[in-house]
Structure formats: C-alpha cells, structure tokens
Amino acid sequence: MSGLRSLQVRLALSLAGVMLVAAGIAGTVSYRTAFHEVNELQDDQLRQMSALAERRHLATPLGLQDLDNHVVDVGARIMVQLLHKGAWGEVEGAEVPLPLAADLPDGLQTLEVQGQQRRLFIRTLPGGERVAVSQSTVVRDEVAHNAGKTTIVPIAVLIPVLALAMVALIRHMLAPVMRLAQELDERGDDQLAPLDDSEVPSEVLPFTAAINRLLHRVELALAQQKRFVADAAHELRTPLTAISLQAELLADLNLSEQAQPRLQSLQRGILRARHLVAQLLLLARLQGRDAANRDAVAVGFVCQSVLEDLLPLADQKQVVLTANVDMACSVCSNTMDLGAVLRNLIDNAIRYIQPGGQVDIDIEYRAAALHICVRDNGPGVPEHERELVLSPFYRGAAITGTGSGLGLAIVHNIVQRMAGSIALSASLPDASGLMVRIALPIPATDPSSLATPVLDVLHFQ
Template sequence: MSALRSLQARLALCLAGVMLVAAGIAGTVSYRTAFHEVNELQDDQLRQMSALAKRRHLATPYGLQDLDNQVVDVGARIMVQVLHQGAWGDVEGAELPLPLAADLPDGLQTLEVQGQQRRLFLRTLPGGERVAVSQGTAVRDEVAHNAGKTTIVPIAALIPVLALAMIALIRHMLAPVLRLAQELDRRGDDQLAPLDDSDVPSEVLPFTAAINRLLHRVELALAQQRRFVADAAHELRTPLTAISLQAELLAGLNLGEQARPRLQSLQRGILRARHLVAQLLLLARLQGREDAHRDAVAVGLVCQSVLEDLLPLADHKQIVLTANVDMACSVRSDAMDLSAVLRNLIDNAIRYTQPGGQVGIDIAYRGAALHIHVSDNGPGVPEHERELVLSPFYRGAAATGSGSGLGLAIVHNIVQRMAGTVALNASGPGAGGLTVRIALPIPSTESPALPTPDVLHFQ
C-alpha cells in the first residue's frame, strides 16, 4: 500500500505500462512488416527463376538439368518444372514430377501438393511451354518468422534499458522534493526560515508555498509565546523582589512562635517563585536568541565557579559533592550557556536528592566528544518519563524536590544548540538514582592556557 502512495512508484508503473503497450504495438507492426517483406522477397526469387528460364528458352521436356538440389535441404529446395507436350517434366535430384494440373493459370499461387503447402509461380514461355517454379511454404515461413524475430529483439532489449533510464529520470526530477523533505527533517524546533523553492517543479510550488506560510504563522505564534513568557517573568520579578524585602523586614521583627514558622514557609515560597522567574527568563532568552559566535571555553573553570556557588545549598542538605574534571577540556560555546548547563544539572541533582545523599560530576574527553556526567543517588526518573522531563514544566510523579520543571528543558535547549546530545540513565540498581550524560562536539585543537592543575578534584 505504501508503494502505491508513492508518486515516484505510480509514475514508474504508469510509464512502464505505456512503454510496454507501445513496445508491443511496435514489435507487432515490425514483425508483421518483416514477415511480409521476406515473403515478398522469396516471391521475387520465384519470379526471377522463371524469368531465367524464359531467357534461356527452355525446350527440354525434363526442365532445368543444372540445378544442384542435392546440397540443399529438402524443405528449402526450389523446384522448377516445365510443361512440355501436356506433361510436367522431372527436376534432377528430386522425386518429381509434382502432380500439377496442366490448366493452372500463370502467376503466383499457393497450392497443397502431396499434403504439403507450396508457393508456386507459373509462366508461359515464348515457345508455348510453361514453367512452374515452386517452394515449400514451411521453410519460407520459417525464414520470415526468423526475420520478424530479429526486429523484435532490439525492442525487447531496449525495454529494461528504457525502464532504468525512466526511473533515473523520475528520481532526478523529484530530487528537489526529496531535498526539501531532508532539509525539514534536519531542522531544529526553532528553525522556521522559509524553504528554498528555487529549483522546485512548478507543480510542487503551491505545496511549498503553503508550508512556508505555515512556518511563518508558527514563527509568529512562538515569538508571541516567548514575548508573553518574558514579559510575564519581568512583571513578576519586581513584585517578588518587593515581597522578598518585606519578608526580610518581617524576619527582623520580634514575631510570636506561631508566626515564625509561617514566615519561614513564606520565604521558601518566595525563593521558589524567584527561582522559577529566573528560569523563565533564561528559557525565554535562549528561545528568542539567534545562534551567536562561540569561542573555546574552559570547562573546568566554569565548573569550579558553579560548584563554589552551589556548595552552600549542598551543605544545607548535607549532600557530598564530588567532582573529577579534566581542566584541559574546552568546548565551543558561550560561557553563560555552559554555566547554565552545569548549574541546572548540579542544582537539580542537589534539589532532588535526599539529605545526606551524594552528587558526582565527571567531565573529560572520551572519543570524539566532551562528556559531562552528573550523577546522584536520589529517587531517579522512571524510564518512561526520561524523555518527558526534558520538556518545560514537566515533573515526574515521584518528584519530591523544590524544582520548577525547567532545569532539564533549559539544558536540553542549550545542548541542542551546541549540536550535542542528552541522555538520562539510572545511576543505581534498578531505577534508583539518575545520571545525566551530555556529549558535546570537540572544538578545534587549540586549548586555553590554564594556570590551574590538569585535573580538578572537588569534595
């Protein structure tokens, strides 16, 4: 069914059918024409033989005595007889005379003689004798059939050649459509530029034009959505800052025992809201930004800075942070983007790991890529949710941390822009723990000169 839905397959089948019908008609006409021409040629041979007898004015009662019929196949022999004094004479080397009627008319005719079809030409000579030149129709038909077959063989040989050439031409003509499909497949979610339809057939232009209009509408809708998220985040940041200041002022007052826990709960909520707003602003900035020029960034220095910032959060939850980072590693990126990747990965691991847990960071070159692994021994993510958690605002059913559901979405967005990959795996037995594995392309051979040690061990 899928093959019949292919325009290329349907064109090939239809053209192949037309070509076979045309070849059949051409072969039939060629065969019949060749068959007729060969028969005409053989009839002319009979006429020429009779004309030869006329020029020689045969008068012998036994016909032509100089025909060497012994070396010729019996079916192919040309028999020449002369009617002399009312009797047909014999031909040398043949079991003759043939029983021919004496009153046969002159000219070409086909007779059945002794159970065999023969083609016969009769001529009356100037002396009154009559000469009959005949040949069996079986051998004549065989020669004609062979001649007809020789005209069909080239046509039959051309059919597969023409079929292959036809398929190649169809593929060549449909190549622009395939190129457009491949271009669309290679595009990312944010690549909504119009398709280049400069070499697209005119029959496909309405389709590509409709796709370009759809891409434009999608781009406008996404731009409006990003503006809404960014504007909402900006509008929320100011009142949240004011509320946070008011909460700090309240914390300095002499509150009762019942008000103090409620104030602390309020401060935690404000902190989560501010974190969410910051993540929304970062996501809006990433989605609305064109790909910028990237330089070689020292991964170790960025990781060291991020670990120093997140160490208080880890200490508060009594989580052990360990890092094994090759300080010679570098990657082509924006320093803020790389910092956002590491910060969100490590921050997520800390937030979703129970107090007293462990978080490990490993960064090194492996093969043809830079690998960043962040592991924890928290509750982990079920296998069926590992693709979903890369989407914005998705939090698994078993999530217990105070995250916003944007961290991994931001990481995924940045890594995609860097032509890298993100994979989630369990770091412990069963589905326990989570390891986020990132692979980024290795930059050019230059590596920044770093005054730091070759390997950073952080614990």
Template sequence: MDGFKERLNDSVQVRLSVTLSLAILIVAALAGFFAFFSAINETHEMQDETLRQVAVLFDRQKMTLHYPVVEQVAGDDEESRVIVQYLADSTKASGSGDATTPLPFPTGLADGFSTLSVAGENFRVLVRTTASGERIVVAQEADVREKEARKSAWRSLLPFLILFPVLLLVVSDLVRKLFRPIATLSEEIDQRDEQALHPIDENHLPTEIRPFVVAINRLLTRVAQSMETQRRFIADAAHELRSPMTALSLQAERLSAIEMSAAAHQRLLPLTQGIERSRKLIDQLLALATAQSSVERSQASVSVHDIYRRVLEDLLPLAESRQIDIGVESFDEVQVVGNEMDLLILVRNLVDNAIRYTPEGGRVDLAVEWAGESVILEVKDSGPGISAEEQLLVFDPFYRSLGTDEAGSGLGLAIVKAIADRMGAHLRLSFSDEKNKSGLCVSVWLKRAS
C-alpha cells in the same frame, strides 16, 4: 485491486509509471504488429525474387530440362524446393504431384507471377518466355513459402519482446529517480526537531516542486515569528513579575523580623516558601524563554573549570545543608566553544538537580574529559537515577516525576535541552552505577575550543 486503484489515484509516481508503461505497451504492440506483417511481405518478395532469378538463370544458361527438376533453396529443406518445367510439359503430368513428372499447370497461363492450385496444392508460379521462345514455369509451394515467411516474421518480433521489459525497467527507474528529491526532502523535514524552523534549501529542487517548498518556507517563517512572539511574551511577563515578587519576598522577610506570636510565625512560613517557589518558577520561565529564543548569542572560548567553580560557589550552601559531598573529578584545564551564560545555566540546573534529588549524605561529582574534537561534561550523583522510560519524558517542560518531595517547576531539564540544542550539543542520560541501575549521570558533548 482497490488498494491499487487508491494508489493510482493518490500517487503521481504510480500514475506516471503506469501511464508510461501502458504507452510503451501500446507502441510496442503497434510496432510489433507492423513489423510482423512487413516481415511476411518482405519474405514473400524475396521468395518471388528467388523464383525470378532461377527463371533468368535458366534462360541465360540456355539450360534444358530432364525430369525430375528440383532446385533446392533455403538449405536442405525438402519442402522449400523450386520446381522448374516447360509450361508445355504440363500436359504430360501424371497428376501424382511428385517430382518425377511435370506438374499439370494450366498451359494458358500468362507471363508473370500468379498463385494457383495445382494437383491439390497451392503454388506460387512464375511463367517466363525464354529467348528461344519456350515458356517455362518456376514454382514453389505456397504453404512452404507461408511457413518460412511466418518464421521470419516471428523472429522480427524478438527485439520487441526483449526491449519491452527493458523499457519498463528503465521507465520505473527513471520515475523513481525523478521523485527522489521529494523523498529526500521528506526525510530531511522528518528528522528535524520542533525547534528547527529554518527554511528548506530550495536550490537543488526541480522547478515543479520549488513553488510548493517556497510556500512551506514562508509558512515556516510565519510560525517561527509567532513562536518568537510567544516566547517574548513569556519572557516579558516573567520579567515584569520579577520585581513585584522580589518586593513581596522583601516584605515577607521584613515581616518575619517583627515580633509576633508563634501561630503568626507558623502561618508566615508557608507564605515565604510559596513566594520563594514562585520566584524560582519565574526565573526558570525566563531562562527557558531566553534559551529557546532565536536571538544570536556571542560565542567564545569558555573555561569548563571556571563554570564548575562558579556553580559550586552558588550551590555549595545547598549541598552542605543536605550533607552532600560534592567535588570535581578531573583537574585538566579545558576550554569549550559556547556562550558563558548559557553554559552556566546548563551546568547549574544539572548540579541543582543532582544535589536536590540525591538523598542526604550522598555524592555528586562533576567531571570533564575530551574525546577528539569534543569535550564531555559529566554530572553524576549517587541518587535514585531516572528510569529508561522516564528519560524520554524529563526534558518536557513542566514534567516532574511522581513521588518526589522536592519542590520544583519541572523546567530545569527543558532549559538544559533548549541550551544544548541551540549549541548543537549532544545530551545523554544514563546511570552512574550501571550495574545497580542507580544514580543519574548526565553527559553533555560540547565543541572543544582550539
């Protein structure tokens, strides 16, 4: 009960349905009440009319009476009989109340309708003076009349009884349909990822919720602007840090060329490694900020093999230093739609990971195949792969698996995801060797250039 009250307070939809249902119930009850009593009145009027017609017929046809005189109305029903007798004959009444002798009506009755009790029973009575001057009584039992009137009154309620549940169903369906745009809107917003800050389409929305959506759109624009400002700040900061880092790295290089003691050399090594790591981190930060920025990129038809070749040229020394056998599996020339720089960064990060996380002497394969309108790029390695639980986490910025000796910033896959999102490309991580659950296989679905 408390739950229902809470829902009634919280939900406009429930409140509207309940209020409309109650309104329908009240209207139906009032209408039913009036229909019931007007049906009773109408039946009584019809019954009076029947009595009047019997009297007129009797008068016009100049009929004479021989007791018993009983007219049947309303079918075979014994009780709905109409009694016709001369008013003067009332004095011959036996008082038994059966149809064989006249009933003891008061002889002083005035012409017209009246209801009176005769021989222990209530009668509706019409007294009429005929053309020949005799006074006749046409009567019917009041109880029978009442029973018939009620029967027809109950029948008049039938349409309300059928219409009420139908109306309730129509109302609840109508209310649900009225609120459907809100449900659809919530679904659409729920399905968005955190980067999708484009305005909500307000064109097909009811005017009542449009101002709310317009306000949300203004908020989305402000949030997008603020995020863009933050990204630009990170990009600017990374960019500004690059030059002093390059200078530092050059100084360290120069220093290492100078003759110095073995101990000094030993100290210099972590310093140069640290500088190198910082340079890589700054480059990755800049790449992530660029990948996430909303600035439009030029789209062109890009050769996948060209990308693979340039990445291999860059990373072959690293692969050789780790004795990794790296190669391209297929040789078909395939073109995809996208920005060349984005694609290059995406593939380089994947291949860099594959080489660095595969133990020495392992294999890395780059493949490309097409499926309909899509082109699937695959980077597979013979390393340990990424477990299903970790696959959900590795795209987060700065996430790094525990227990890896490799130096890294944890931004590579976040950059890959940002680029894939902005290109509308689908990404999937799986195992290269599904049976042994080993080796990472990253698949990227891209749009094929025509």
C-alpha cells in the same frame, strides 16, 4: 504499501507501464511488418526463378530440361517443375513427388500438396510450355519468423536501458525536492527561515510557498509566546521580590507556634516561584539569542564556580558533590550558556535526590568531543519519560522534588545550539538514578592554551 505512496515510485511504474505497452505495440508492428516483407521478398524470388526459366527457354529452347525435376535451392527448398505432355514432372531430391493439376492458372497461389502447404508461381512460356516454381510455406514462415525476431531484439535490449535512464532522470528531476526535505529534517527547532525554492520545479512551487507561509506563521506564534513568557517573568519578579521581603519581615516578628510552620511553607513557596521566574527569564533569553559570538571557554573554571554556588543547597539537603574535571577541557560556547548547562544539571540532581544522596560530575575529552556526565542515585526517570522531560514544564508523575520542569529543557536548548547531543539513562543497576550525558564539539583552538600550569584536574568533594 509505503513504496506506492512515493511519487518517484509511482511515476517510475507508470512510465514503465507506458513504455512496456509502447514497446509491445512497436515490437508487434515491427514483427508483422518484417514477416510480411520477407514473404513478399520470397514471392519475388519465385518470380525471378520463373523469369530465369523463361530467359533460358528463349536462349536455348531445350535448356529448360536442365531445370526440370530438380531442387534448385536446397536451403530455401525452391523446386522447379515443367509441364510435359499435359503432366508435371517429378522433382529430384524432393521428399515427395509434387502432383500438380495441369490446369492450374498462372501467377502466385498457395496450394496444399500431399498434406503440405506450398507457395507456387506458375508461368506459361512463349513456346506453350509451363513452368512451376514452388516453396514450402513452413520454410517461408521460418525465414520470415527469424527476420521478425531480429527486429524485436533491439527493442528488447533497449527497454532495460530506457528503464534505467528513466529512473535516473526521475531522480534528477526530483532531487531539488529531496534536498528540501533533507534541509527541513536537518533544521533545528528554532530554524524557521523560508525554504530556498530557486531550484524547485514549478509544479512544486505552490507546495513550498505554503510551507514557507506556515513557517512564517509558526515563527510569529513562537515569537509571541517568547515575548509572553519573558514579559510574564518580568512582571512576576517584582511582586515576588516584594512578597519575599514581607515574608522576611514576618519572620523577624514574634509569631505564634501555629504561624511559624505556615510562614516557613510560604517562604518555600516563594523560593520555588522565584526559581521558576529565574528559569523562565533564562529560557526566554536563550530562545531569543542566536548562536553567534561564541568562543573557546574553559570548562573547569566554569564548573568550579557553579559548584561553589550550589554548595549551600547541597549542604542543606546533605547531598555529597564529587567532581572530576580535566582543567584543560574547553568548548566552543560562552560562559553564560556553559554555566547554565552545568548549573541546571547539578541543580536538578540536588533538588530531586533524597537527602543524603550523592551527585557525581565527570568532564573529559573522549572520542573527539567534550563529554559531560552528571549522575545521581535518586529515584531516576522512567525510560518512557526520558524524552518528555526535555520539554518545558514537563514533570514526571513520580517526581516529588521542588523543581520547575524547566532545567532539562534549558539544557537541551543550549546543547542543540552548540551542535551537541544529550542522552538520559539510569545510573544504577536496578534502573534507578539518573545519568545525563552530553557530548559537545571541541573548538578549533588548541585546548591546552586554556589549561593552568599548576592544576590539571579539578577534584571537588
């Protein structure tokens, strides 16, 4: 059923139907024309035989006796008879005698003789004798039928050839449309440039123009959204900083025991809000920047810096951090993007894991790509939500951490810009825990040029 929705299939089927009908009509007309012409030719053959008899009579009046009572053409079953004394003679070699009436008129005629249809041509000679040249209509029809079939064979052979040529032609004509569809499928979320319709058929131009207008509207809407997010984050950062300072001043005062827990709760809320604003600003910067100005970046040193920054947060939650990083690894990126990827992955793992948990980081070259793997033994993400958590502000129903819902969205955005891939899965046999695996392309430069001569592998714990 889905195949009938294809314009290419429907066009091919429609043209094939028209072609079959046309071929059927052409074949029928060709067959009937050939059948009729062959019968006409055989009538002429009967006339010629009678004319031959007349010429022989004029040359030798008794020569007709040689033709009488004979099957002149065995293959065509043409018989010649002479009228003697008011009676037709029998034909030697014929299956049955041919009793013909003596008063038959001259000319072509079809008679039933002994239950068999025969085609006759009767001629009266100058001396008064009459000659009859006859042929079985079965033989005549067989010859005409064979001639008609020879005219149909080229049409029957030509039909599949035309069908293949038609399918190839349709594919060639629709190739620009298919290329546009493939181009749209291969585009990233932020690639909203207009489609190139220079090779598109004129019938499809209104459709591509409508798509380009839609892409332009989407681009404007996304630009407005990005500006709103960036402006809102900037506007929120200043009052949050002021509130944070006021909370620190309150913490220095001698507050009552009832006020202390409320102040701590306020400080935690302020920290979450400041973290959210920082994530929003980072996301806005990433969405507003293209993939240019990238270079080979040493992954080991960036990872070491991120781990040092996040170590206080891990100590606060009593989370064990372990890292196994090949210091020779490099990736085509920039320090800010790579740091944001590692920071958000490790920060997410620390925030959502239970106190006393463990986070493992492994970075290595494998299968012509740089592989980054961050896994924890926390509650994990259900399988049906693993694609959703890559969207901004999505937090699973069972999530109890203090995250903002932007960490994995930022990672996903950066990985896409780096032409990499990201996959989420459970890290433990009981389907708990979360393992995030990222594969990034290796830069064209030699990665060994970024390795340190002393330290080959970074072990962090």
